Amino acid sequence: MGYEPNFYPGTTKVSESRKHYMDPEEDLEKIREISDDEVTRLLHHREPGEAFGSVHPPLEEMDEPDCPIRELVEPTEGAKAGDRIAYVQFTDSVYFAPTAPYIRAWMYMNRFRGLDTGTLSGRQIIEGRLRDVEEMSKKLLTTEVFDPARTGIRGATVHGHAVRLDENGMMFDALQRYKFNEETGEVEYVKNQVGEPMDEPVNFGKPLSEEELIERSPIFREDGISFSDDEEVVKMVQRIHKLRTLAGYKPHEIEGE
Amino acid sequence: MTEVQIFPEKLLLAETTKELATKLSKINEVEEILVHGPTLPKKVPYGPAKGKDNPHSERGKLQVRGEEVELNVQVGRVFVRVDESKSSLEDILEKLVDVCEETISCGFDIGQGRFEKKESSSEGNMGCEC
Secondary structure (H helix, E strand, C coil): CCCCCCCCCCCCHHHHHHHHHHCCCCCCCECCCCCHHHHHHHHCCCCCCCCCCECCCCHHHCCCCCCHHHHHCCCCHHHHHCECEEEEEEEECCCCCCCCHHHHHHHHHHHCCCEEEEECCCEEEEEEEHHHHHHHHHHHHHECCCCCCCEEECCCCCCCCCCCCECCCCCCCCCCCEEEECCCCEEEEEECCCCCEEEEEEEEECCCCHHHHHHHCCCCCCCCCCHHHCHHHHHHHHHHHHHHHHHCCCHHHCCCC | CEEEEEEECCECCHHHHHHHHHHHHCCCCEEEEEEECCECCCECCCCCCCCCECCCCCCEEEEECCEEEEECECCCEEEEEECCCCCCHHHHHHHHHHHHHHHCCCCEEEEEECCCCCCCCHHHHCCCCC
8 A cells, every 4th residue: 555645744624734735646626726827917027928037048049068968857847938937925814824834835846846945934935937937927826825814925015924914804905905995895906916906906806704714724723723732733743842952953863752 | 181081892893083183173172083993004014915906995084183193003992091180081071072972883981090101111112013
């Protein structure tokens, strides 16, 4: 019988949600439609219809040296075309956002190729070839990992993930890249990820309800599912803590553990 | 000098803040109102759009006792300084709670305490723009 990765310990809904996001065999549920041009406008790296900027000629035109790794690894579409590096960055509220920065890192590494990601307390950046970043962004914006009220596309001035939500249930954004439309109950992006106003807003639809968010969220919270409720997770974290404390980077040298 | 803190469960929208400030300022015992919350910068502070205008619907102007005051934060707390010589603290708190219940759409905590600094400290000279 082959090895089956567990992805994450635990049996609570939060653990199941983490496993779901990390498992590349499981599809992310698509919950909204956003066009390619709208993604391009939100990212601001180029105008819709404009050619992708490049830093080198297409790989086919380059005389690359013999290298077994180059033969082994299939380049991404962006790398093949020689695209320049671009980024997209997301902020996730601590108030039951559909995902969280560190979960994003695990998820990206399992689901996407050709990217560099960085985790900070309230935001998660992806760097990669421009067309790959646009493709990844589209998946991340149209599926269940994005909620227009609790997740933000924020290239700069990201502050807000640990701030209380406003009266409409929206995460604070000093640049107000998105607005809640009280008449329709939907959220519209009116600025791109760096805070420049866009000619046309991008509609993200209605935010998920609190109940749905609690159901999907991979965040342990005392007012939701507490970390201490999941025995297996606590056991794993305590084991890592113990091994790290006693043996630093050489946990294998501890006898009996 | 007695201070009261109003701490809503959610950040207040500009409309709510305007209404709250106007109503609080009409209470006789209220001497000073201080609103606190994350800043809404007039210009984009970081990134490729740095220096460009930052239109934000939650920025605005408050009307307090006939004067116009700029609102440059999204309000998360309100500190109210009250004069206890005019009525008892219980009566004043009751008035404040009534105003909050009329105005704030979410839950809130209210309590008396000491919230402002009594004296200046070196921190005030550090030029922090937070």
